[in-house]
Amino acid sequence: MSDADQHPQPGGHGAAGASQDGHSGGDPVATLLVLGASGDLASRLLLPGLARLLVSGRSEDATHGHGSSLQLVGAGAEDWDDAHWREVVTEAFSDHGADPAEDDGAARAVRDGSRYAKVDVTDPDALLDLLHSCTAPVAAYFALPPAITAKACEGLVGRDLPESTRLVMEKPFGSDEASAHHLNEVVARLVPEQHVHRVDHFLGTSTVLGTLGVRFANRLFEPTWNAAHVERVDVFYDEDLALEGRARYYDHAGALVDMIQSHLLQVLSVLTMDAPSSLDEREFRDRKAQLLRATRLAGPPAEASRRARYTAGRIGDRDLPDYTFEDGVDPARQTETLAEVVLHVDTWRWAGVPFRLRSGKALGRARKEAVITYKPVPHLMTGLKGNPAPTRLRLGFKPDTVNLDLTVNAEGDPFDLEEATLTAQLADSRLPAYGEVLAGVLDGDPLLSVRGDTAEDCWRILAPVIAAWKADEVPLETYAAGSDGPEPTEWFPAV
Numbered sequence: 001m002s003d004a005d006q007h008p009q010p011g012g013h014g015a016a017g018a019s020q021d022g023h024s025g026g027d028p029v030a031t032l033l034v035l036g037a038s039g040d041l042a043s044r045l046l047l048p049g050l051a052r053l054l055v056s057g058r059s060e061d062a063t064h065g066h067g068s069s070l071q072l073v074g075a076g077a078e079d080w081d082d083a084h085w086r087e088v089v090t091e092a093f094s095d096h097g098a099d100p101a102e103d104d105g106a107a108r109a110v111r112d113g114s115r116y117a118k119v120d121v122t123d124p125d126a127l128l129d130l131l132h133s134c135t136a137p138v139a140a141y142f143a144l145p146p147a148i149t150a151k152a153c154e155g156l157v158g159r160d161l162p163e164s165t166r167l168v169m170e171k172p173f174g175s176d177e178a179s180a181h182h183l184n185e186v187v188a189r190l191v192p193e194q195h196v197h198r199v200d201h202f203l204g205t206s207t208v209l210g211t212l213g214v215r216f217a218n219r220l221f222e223p224t225w226n227a228a229h230v231e232r233v234d235v236f237y238d239e240d241l242a243l244e245g246r247a248r249y250y251d252h253a254g255a256l257v258d259m260i261q262s263h264l265l266q267v268l269s270v271l272t273m274d275a276p277s278s279l280d281e282r283e284f285r286d287r288k289a290q291l292l293r294a295t296r297l298a299g300p301p302a303e304a305s306r307r308a309r310y311t312a313g314r315i316g317d318r319d320l321p322d323y324t325f326e327d328g329v330d331p332a333r334q335t336e337t338l339a340e341v342v343l344h345v346d347t348w349r350w351a352g353v354p355f356r357l358r359s360g361k362a363l364g365r366a367r368k369e370a371v372i373t374y375k376p377v378p379h380l381m382t383g384l385k386g387n388p389a390p391t392r393l394r395l396g397f398k399p400d401t402v403n404l405d406l407t408v409n410a411e412g413d414p415f416d417l418e419e420a421t422l423t424a425q426l427a428d429s430r431l432p433a434y435g436e437v438l439a440g441v442l443d444g445d446p447l448l449s450v451r452g453d454t455a456e457d458c459w460r461i462l463a464p465v466i467a468a469w470k471a472d473e474v475p476l477e478t479y480a481a482g483s484d485g486p487e488p489t490e491w492f493p494a495v
């Protein structure tokens with residue numbers, strides 16, 4: 001897909017361009033239609049995100065003052081009625097600071113006005129009827145298994161959708177570059193690109209957004225943010241959570257697709273892109289796309305990728321079984337629970353710098369941070385003692401922190417060197433990631449959505465790894481649950 005296809009209206013945000021009041025997305029969304037209302041995503045992340053958005057008042061901004069009249073429609077295969085759906089909404093809202101019983105504002109209005117529709121989304125007539133029964137513009141949130149989402153979209157091709165419909169698509173978007181390309185073509189026949197929200201909730205996290213402030217609102221970092229000064233960059237998303245009953249999805253996806261193909265490549269792009277001139281969606285997404293287009297695996301998959309799976313172990317007071325004994329897991333799938341890759345970004349700025357992306361489950365330490373390691377100083381003056389550790393900037397995710405590891409003169413002996421860390425705790429975002437994502441959807445602003453070309457590129461970058469793992473060219477290592485993961489190697493050093 002070319003840039004031109006992605007940008008029918010240079011300078012504008014939505015298909016309608018910037019609206020009269022300067023808002024980015026044209027008409028605000030009137031109906032949020034959650035397809036897959038009985039699913040895990042809807043109850044655990046979407047409804048809580050919506051609750052927090054309603055309480056924050058941002059929904060009024062996002063909908064240009066119509067937050068409390070937002071219609072919430074849940075739909076799915078379950079034989080629920082409106083009353084049951086409202087109970088689900090009430091529970092999710094109450095657990096997240098928006099108890100409709102106490103709140104007489106937007107949360108209550110949205111809950112009281114919400115309804116449920118039973119529908120098989122793969123039946124195009126039924127889905128279309130449902131869409132037309134909603135007040136337009138409708139944001140159709142596909143909280144569905146990806147194959148069902150693709151089938152539902154295909155069924156809508158050639159049919160008349162309500163005006164200004166937005167399609168909100170979850171990850172994974174496609175299952176490889178070709179299928180993502182195909183899905184992009186299908187979606188492009190339904191709505192303009194600016195009305196497609198390919199969700200990556202990491203782009204809604206305060207840390208990823210906070211990276212922009214640290215990088216671009218300070219004179220200090222940007223001049224050294226390049227291959228001349230940076231030795232390596234490591235992005236870790238090590239979780240102490242294990243499978244947590246998600247075999248139906250995870251045992252097919254694995255760590256590479258679940259975390260690296262989607263979230264961590266987005267983090268990488270924000271960490272390494274050139275400075276956009278504004279937070280206009282086109283400026284921002286162009287910069288990310290440019291960076292990812294230049295990204296490739298740093299070597300042959302047997303060296304530049306590694307996969308591993310947890311065995312039985314203990315995390316805190318939890319005993320965990322070997323992954324292959326978890327409910328719903330098929331050991332023959334050889335699903336990895338930890339993945340690491342090393343990438344290169346072929347640009348003047350980044351040539352030769354290794355970027356390691358790593359994520360794993362059931363690790364002893366939940367380490368979630370991007371570490372920028374600087375090169376040693378060109379000359380350390382004779383007379384200073386000690387072996388200085390490299391300067392490191394560590395951007396922590398959850399909690400959101402900035403740590404700068406420096407070498408300083410030691411206490412008591414000014415000729416000796418020691419390490420010191422400057423730490424800043426970043427302010428918590430008022431909204432959880434899904435609240436931020438929904439604000440963008442309701443506002444019709446795709447700034448924090450993954451653009452179609454980028455969705456394809458993320459598959460292209462990892463295609464050699466996926467093929468090599470499928471062909472068993474890279475061994476599936478093991479690590480005990482509760483450990484630090486597989487042993488460090490030259491390609492995957494301890495940092």
Ligand SMILES: NC(=O)C1=CN([C@@H]2O[C@H](COP(=O)(O)OP(=O)(O)OC[C@H]3O[C@@H](n4cnc5c(N)ncnc54)[C@H](OP(=O)(O)O)[C@@H]3O)[C@@H](O)[C@H]2O)C=CC1
Pocket residue numbers: 035036037038039040041042075076077078119120121122142143144145146148170171172249
């Ligand atoms: N859960 C999570 O933490 C996250 C999920 N995602 C993504 O969100 C999407 C949904 O995931 P999740 O909620 O976990 O999945 P679930 O399996 O929990 O839920 C899927 C929902 O879709 C419904 N459904 C399935 N087929 C149809 C159909 N033909 N017509 C109508 N409804 C149907 C299911 O109903 P029924 O149960 O009755 O079949 C269920 O309500 C996936 O793309 C996933 O990758 C992304 C980030 C995090």
Ligand SMILES: O=C1O[C@H](COP(=O)(O)O)[C@@H](O)[C@H](O)[C@H]1O
Pocket residue numbers: 239241258259433
């Ligand atoms: O999308 C996903 O993300 C979570 C990690 O994100 P967090 O915001 O919950 O920390 C991950 O656990 C899950 O496997 C993956 O599907």
